[in-house]
């Protein structure tokens with residue numbers, strides 16, 4: 750599943766989650782709750798948080814898959830001083846509230862949201878499943894073997 754030659758450099762997992770943004774870490778938590786432990790979360794950036802993990806500039810990495818160029822981290826579509834457009838009650842996972850001391854809309858800063866996702870990942874033991882700085886560059890169904898073959902690129 751990993752590396753340019755899947756037959757010789759393969760890791761086998763039951764589930765691959767692409768991206769450690771809010772959706773990816775919620776998926777990872779749900780997998781664990783369902784008793785599924787054979788999974789990884791491949792994240793091209795260095796940390797959880799998705800676009801809340803603000804970056805001002807994008808980098809590029811050239812990957813030998815059809816000559817395609819991928820962004821290695823991507824400039825965030827957020828801006829540095831963003832405050833949310835929703836309340837923290839609406840943004841929170843249903844069973845994991847924001848801390849009381851965190852300010853609410855309209856003064857809930859991007860940094861507090863990022864910290865919240867960190868806390869969520871930590872509280873649910875998700876870090877062990879994370880493969881950071883790993884870009885998923887290709888996902889193909891192998892019909893004969895009935896598996897998905899995934900090519901990743903680490904930076």
Ligand SMILES: Cc1cc2nc3c(=O)[nH]c(=O)nc-3n(C[C@H](O)[C@H](O)[C@H](O)COP(=O)(O)OP(=O)(O)OC[C@H]3O[C@@H](n4cnc5c(N)ncnc54)[C@H](O)[C@@H]3O)c2cc1C
Nearest residue numbers: 768770771772773791792793799800826833834835884885
């Ligand atoms: C300007 C702006 C303001 C917003 N304000 C709010 C707000 O106030 N409240 C709110 O609830 N929502 C807001 N949002 C919506 C925001 O999109 C969601 O909160 C949330 O970040 C979506 O989570 P996600 O996991 O779906 O996607 P993302 O946060 O985009 O995470 C996707 C992750 O996948 C990774 N990834 C992508 N492709 C690959 C690949 N091929 N290989 C490996 N990793 C990959 C990315 O690096 C990223 O970490 C805002 C969005 C924008 C742009």
